[in-house]
Amino acid sequence: MKKASLSDIALRLGVSKTLVSFVLNGKAKEYRISDDICQRVMAVAEELNYSPNRIAQGLRTGNTKTIGLIIADIANPFFGKLGREIEQEAARHGYNIIFCSSDENPEKSAQQIAMLQQSQVDGFIISPPINSENQIRILAKGQIPFVLIDRFFPEIDCNHIVVDNFDAAYTATKHLLSLGRRRIANITLNLDLANMKDRTDGYKQALRDASIEVDENLVKVLPFSHENKDVALAINELLGKKDDLKADAILFSTSKIGIMAIECISSLGLKIPDDIAVVSFDNTDAYKICVSPVTVIGQPLKEIGKTAMQILLNEIKHPGVKVKTQKVTLKTEFIVRKSCGS
Amino acid sequence: MKKASLSDIALRLGVSKTLVSFVLNGKAKEYRISDDICQRVMAVAEELNYSPNRIAQGLRTGNTKTIGLIIADIANPFFGKLGREIEQEAARHGYNIIFCSSDENPEKSAQQIAMLQQSQVDGFIISPPINSENQIRILAKGQIPFVLIDRFFPEIDCNHIVVDNFDAAYTATKHLLSLGRRRIANITLNLDLANMKDRTDGYKQALRDASIEVDENLVKVLPFSHENKDVALAINELLGKKDDLKADAILFSTSKIGIMAIECISSLGLKIPDDIAVVSFDNTDAYKICVSPVTVIGQPLKEIGKTAMQILLNEIKHPGVKVKTQKVTLKTEFIVRKSCGS
DNA sequence: TATTTTCGCTAAATCGATTTAGTAAAAAAT
DNA sequence: ATTTTTTACTAAATCGATTTAGCGAAAATA
Numbered sequence: 234m235k236k237a238s239l240s241d242i243a244l245r246l247g248v249s250k251t252l253v254s255f256v257l258n259g260k261a262k263e264y265r266i267s268d269d270i271c272q273r274v275m276a277v278a279e280e281l282n283y284s285p286n287r288i289a290q291g292l293r294t295g296n297t298k299t300i301g302l303i304i305a306d307i308a309n310p311f312f313g314k315l316g317r318e319i320e321q322e323a324a325r326h327g328y329n330i331i332f333c334s335s336d337e338n339p340e341k342s343a344q345q346i347a348m349l350q351q352s353q354v355d356g357f358i359i360s361p362p363i364n365s366e367n368q369i370r371i372l373a374k375g376q377i378p379f380v381l382i383d384r385f386f387p388e389i390d391c392n393h394i395v396v397d398n399f400d401a402a403y404t405a406t407k408h409l410l411s412l413g414r415r416r417i418a419n420i421t422l423n424l425d426l427a428n429m430k431d432r433t434d435g436y437k438q439a440l441r442d443a444s445i446e447v448d449e450n451l452v453k454v455l456p457f458s459h460e461n462k463d464v465a466l467a468i469n470e471l472l473g474k475k476d477d478l479k480a481d482a483i484l485f486s487t488s489k490i491g492i493m494a495i496e497c498i499s500s501l502g503l504k505i506p507d508d509i510a511v512v513s514f515d516n517t518d519a520y521k522i523c524v525s526p527v528t529v530i531g532q533p534l535k536e537i538g539k540t541a542m543q544i545l546l547n548e549i550k551h552p553g554v555k556v557k558t559q560k561v562t563l564k565t566e567f568i569v570r571k572s573c574g575s
Numbered sequence: 576m577k578k579a580s581l582s583d584i585a586l587r588l589g590v591s592k593t594l595v596s597f598v599l600n601g602k603a604k605e606y607r608i609s610d611d612i613c614q615r616v617m618a619v620a621e622e623l624n625y626s627p628n629r630i631a632q633g634l635r636t637g638n639t640k641t642i643g644l645i646i647a648d649i650a651n652p653f654f655g656k657l658g659r660e661i662e663q664e665a666a667r668h669g670y671n672i673i674f675c676s677s678d679e680n681p682e683k684s685a686q687q688i689a690m691l692q693q694s695q696v697d698g699f700i701i702s703p704p705i706n707s708e709n710q711i712r713i714l715a716k717g718q719i720p721f722v723l724i725d726r727f728f729p730e731i732d733c734n735h736i737v738v739d740n741f742d743a744a745y746t747a748t749k750h751l752l753s754l755g756r757r758r759i760a761n762i763t764l765n766l767d768l769a770n771m772k773d774r775t776d777g778y779k780q781a782l783r784d785a786s787i788e789v790d791e792n793l794v795k796v797l798p799f800s801h802e803n804k805d806v807a808l809a810i811n812e813l814l815g816k817k818d819d820l821k822a823d824a825i826l827f828s829t830s831k832i833g834i835m836a837i838e839c840i841s842s843l844g845l846k847i848p849d850d851i852a853v854v855s856f857d858n859t860d861a862y863k864i865c866v867s868p869v870t871v872i873g874q875p876l877k878e879i880g881k882t883a884m885q886i887l888l889n890e891i892k893h894p895g896v897k898v899k900t901q902k903v904t905l906k907t908e909f910i911v912r913k914s915c916g917s
Numbered sequence: 918t919a920t921t922t923t924c925g926c927t928a929a930a931t932c933g934a935t936t937t938a939g940t941a942a943a944a945a946a947t
Numbered sequence: 948a949t950t951t952t953t954t955a956c957t958a959a960a961t962c963g964a965t966t967t968a969g970c971g972a973a974a975a976t977a
Contacts, residue, residue, distance in 0.1 A: 235718070238963055249927045254965060265924060287693045288633045289963035292932045297630060299673070299694075308659035310652050310860075317650035320676055329694060331641070331671045334659055351629045352641075352671060376577070495864045518652075519861035522837045580933055591957045596935060607954060631933035634962045 237281035245277050246270075253278075257285070291353060300545065301349035302332045303342055303359045304383075310517050311488065311534075312360070315382065318538025319358060326546055328355070337457060339365040346372065356545045358382060363425045363457070378548035380541045380559075384428045392548075394541050394561040398428050401530045401565040402435030405484055405512045408528070410443050412573050414482035414510055418451040418471050420494060421486035422459065432486045432514065451480055455490065464493040472501070472509065481509065482573070488515035491527065499524060506574035516568060526570035533563050579623035587619050588612075595620075599627070633695060642887065643691035644674045645684055645701045646725075652859050653830065653876075654702070657724065660880025661700060668888055670697070679799060681707040688714065698887045700724060705767045705799070720890035722883045722901075726770045734890075736883050736903045740770050743872045743907040744777030747826055747854045750870070752785050754915050756824035756852055760793040760813050762836060763828035764801070774828045774856065793822055797832065806835040814843070814851060823851065824915070830857035833869065841866060848916035858910060868912035875905050 239257075243250040248270065255264045256274040277283075291297040300323055304312040320330050331349060335342035339362045346368055349357065357379035361369055366386050372379055373391045385393035402419075409417050417440065424430045437447045453467035471480040485491035491513035498509060505511055505525045513520065516531035544559045581599075585592040590612065597606045598616040619625075633639040642665055646654040662672050673691060677684035681704045688710055691699065699721035703711055708728050714721055715733045727735035744761075751759050759782065766772045779789045795809035813822040827833035833855035840851060847853055847867045855862065858873035886901045 239965095240963075250964080251927060251929095251966080252925090255926095258965085264926085267925065270925085284689065284693050286634075286695060286963050288630055288639060288695045289932090290965080291630045292628075292634050292934090293963080293965045295932080306659060307649065307662065308652065308656040310650065310655065313652065313655035314650040316674075317648060317676055320649065320674065324675075329673045329675075329690065331673050332658075332662065333666075333671075334662055347626065348671065351626050353628060353630045492860050492864055499864065499868075517860070518834050519859075519864055522834055522841065522861055522865050524864065524866050526841075581935095582933075592934080593936080593957060593959095594955090597956095600935085606956085609955065612955085628933050631962090632935080634964085635933080635935045637962075 236286075237278075237283045238286065239283075241281060242274060242277050242283060245281070246273055248274070257283075295353075296355055296549075297353045298327055299329045299331060299352065299354045300542075301346075301352070301354040301357045301359075302330050303335055303345050303349075303357065303361075304332065305337050305360060305362070306334045307332055308334070309489065311515050311532075314534045315538050318535050319542050322539045322542035323546075328546070335360075335362055337362040339363065339368070343368050350377065355549050356380075358541050358545060360384060361386070363423055376552075378545055378552075380545050382537055382541050384426055385560075387427060390558055392544055392559045394537050394544075394559075394563065395428060396532050396537070396563050396565045398431035398565075399435035399438070401514070401567070402432040402484065402486075403439045404435075404567050405528075405530055406436045406439035407443070408567070408569070409482045409484070409510060409512060409573060410439065410445075412510065412575065414573075415445065416448070416451065416478075416480050417482040417484065418453065418480035419484045419486065420453045420455065420464070420467050420471075420490050422455055422490070423457050424454060429486055432484075436484055459490065459493075461493055461497070464490060465497050468494055468497045468501070472498075472503065483509060483511050485511065485513035488513055488517040488520070488529075491515075492517070492519050495523060495527070505572050510573040512573060516566075520570070523572070525572050527572040528570045529568050531566040531568050533566065536563055578628075579620075579625045580628070581625075583623060584616060584619050584625060587623070588615055590616070599625075637695075638697055638891075639695045640669055641671045641673060641694065641696045642884075643688075643694070643696040643699045643701075644672050645677055645687050645691075645699065645703075646674070647679045647702060647704070648676045649674055650676070651831065653857050653874075656876045657880050660877050661884050664881045664884035665888075668884075670888070677702075677704055679704040681705065681710070685710045692719065697891050698722075700883050700887060702726060703728070705765055718894075720887055720894075722887050724879055724883050726768055727902075729769060732900055734886055734901045736879050736886075736901075736905065737770060738874050738879070738905050738907050740773035740907075741777035741780070743856070743909070744774040744826065744828075745781045746777075746909050747870075747872055748778045748781035749785070750909070750911070751824045751826070751852060751854060751915060752781065752787075754852065754917065756915075757787065758790070758793065758820075758822050759824040759826065760795065760822035761826045761828065762795045762797065762806070762809050762813075762832050764797055764832070765799055766796060771828055774826075778826055801832065801835075803835055803839070806832060807839050810836055810839045810843070814840070814845065825851060825853050827853065827855035830855055830859040830862070830871075833857075834859070834861050837865060837869070847914050852915040854915060858908075862912070865914070867914050869914040870912045871910050873908040873910050875908065878905055 239250045239253050243253045253274055256266055256271050261271045323330050333345040342362050342365050359381055360383040361381055369389055381393035419433055419436045421433050422429050440447050455463050512528045514530045516529045520527035520529055581592045581595050584595045595616055598608055598613050603613045665672050675687040684704050684707050701723055702725040711731055723735035761775055761778045763775050764771050782789050797805050854870045856872045858871045862869035862871055
């Protein structure tokens with residue numbers, strides 16, 4: 234007993250499938266189908282347990298009600314939570330999400346975009362890796378709507394939703410300064426990513442505004458796919474020196490870095506915040522139950538996800554109507570815990 | 576300039592689209608298309624930047640190369656990591672993943688299954704919520720292959736991959752006993768979930784085997800969608816008593832519970848492991864940098880995800896060939912850290 | 918009564934692929 | 948020289964919906 238199709242219903246009632254389609258799409262009135270037939274179509278649809286084939290609908294209408302989501306790694310709680318919000322908003326409008334983890338690898342993301350285009354997704358939400366400018370530029374010339382999240386390329390004019398990274402890092406750094414820290418370090422990722430660069434820029438500006446010279450030795454830029462050993466090296470360079478050269482605080486530009494770093498700091502027998510103060514981007518669970526709960530820059534994940542989806546759905550529903558690109562910058566939330574002392 | 580179709584290539588070369596299809600599907604030899612034409616088809620395909628429409632393929636062939644994944648919450652790192660492994664294995668075989676978060680809500684999961692069926696997914700991987708037996712039973716009668724993960728229903732004969740929860744909890748409890756703990760508590764979720772029940776059963780058996788009577792006051796079953804206050808209440812009941820009635824150790828049946836509980840314990844000013852020892856299921860990041868890093872029962876997420884996908888793909892590729900249901904039970908890994916003292 | 922309008926419905930095209938059945942021309946076999 | 952086989956290809960059906968154009972009968976209007 235395989236699935237019933239429109240024709241099955243039509244056949245059973247001796248009517249055309251056009252009629253059945255009209256009835257089941259609520260267009261009975263519009264096409265003045267008689268109430269009697271209407272009832273019977275619905276009854277048979279029920280009886281045969283009919284449910285429309287979205288693939289067939291997709292082929293005919295050109296809308297698959299599917300969105301492609303490309304993020305670095307769905308296992309990373311930051312993207313997981315973002316994905317959740319996006320899913321929720323999508324579901325409210327009958328859309329499904331296909332997710333792809335790019336691992337920050339532009340070849341992968343290019344391949345994933347291609348794959349999703351073949352799958353005829355109605356739109357994309359993308360957190361683009363470094364060196365993916367070209368893919369995004371090509372996408373921008375095409376017809377499929379998309380929104381970038383978390384990062385964007387200043388030179389490409391397209392929808393994006395980001396947070397005010399400069400301001401967030403500035404605030405965090407000022408907080409450390411206000412608590413008397415003077416040798417503040419920053420561990421970050423490849424600065425070609427606009428968001429990472431903004432964070433480090435905000436950090437530097439805060440130092441300058443406090444008349445503290447920026448010491449480039451205190452800025453550790455990790456390689457792309459960073460692991461424990463990279464973080465350990467950075468920590469050693471920052472903390473393994475004589476007292477007056479040592480860092481007395483660190484701003485982590487991502488929680489992945491922060492978690493590995495804190496693990497490392499603990500294993501060196503150092504205490505937070507006594508030996509070293511820390512602040513990190515991203516309000517991840519781990520920071521809440523940490524040795525000394527970590528002061529963080531929380532991102533408005535709910536708002537990012539929801540807004541991205543809303544902009545996307547709006548473009549999908551009004552194709553061709555290129556109003557103008559939506560460039561949204563949201564505020565972060567600075568959450569003070571115990572990792573900076575007082 | 577819209578996307579090129581098979582017909583566009585055919586038209587351009589003055590050949591049939593049948594031929595084009597054969598060539599592009601590598602069946603040129605089989606249908607003895609001349610090398611010359613073959614070359615030219617490929618050249619034009621390249622020139623027009625042709626890429627097949629998977630929706631059309633899906634409609635014709637009945638395979639969408641899409642898998643539906645239903646888990647409780649993609650934002651939960653446990654499911655996020657699982658999702659990641661599943662995605663990876665799927666991608667290796669050219670399959671995409673549509674994910675749905677059910678929030679452990681059977682109505683939601685029923686609706687999501689229906690939706691995914693309409694989308695003609697080739698298979699499902701599901702972590703079924705309580706009270707979803709009926710949906711799963713119906714699914715088992717249908718034609719679409721599926722695999723359950725993390726939980727299963729003993730009375731339903733279908734593919735599933737779980738871990739040996741009883742054994743894991745037994746081991747963890749014995750570990751606590753060996754360190755001299757005697758009033759060991761367990762905080763868990765609704766015991767209708769087979770996996771949760773097994774965990775608590777394992778815990779109880781370990782106590783009995785050590786000739787310790789099970790004190791039901793030490794087993795706290797949280798409501799379904801548990802929040803901070805529920806956990807706080809449980810912790811208060813366990814630790815807010817006179818010394819000889821107090822718990823001296825707790826086994827958390829999920830990391831979500833554990834994280835909230837540890838936050839709560841810290842805020843009460845209690846020290847782990849001195850005041851209370853803890854062990855938890857799930858080796859989540861948070862536990863690595865915790866006040867005192869938490870001893871955990873790690874689940875083989877990579878293996879669960881990979882195996883589930885492999886079983887599923889195997890069934891998809893050999894439809895009708897119901898070999899037999901695959902019921903896999905994997906071992907967990909007990910990772911000793913500092914949260915139990917020594 | 919003749920014409921127009923409304924009513925209730927259907928045929929057929931279409932989306933973009935795959936696949937079965939077949940055909941005309943050339944080559945091989947008789 | 949005729950038949951058979953092989954070669955190199957094509958027409959058309961199909962998957963399951965949507966949608967345009969239109970048709971015959973009944974009702975309304977002239």
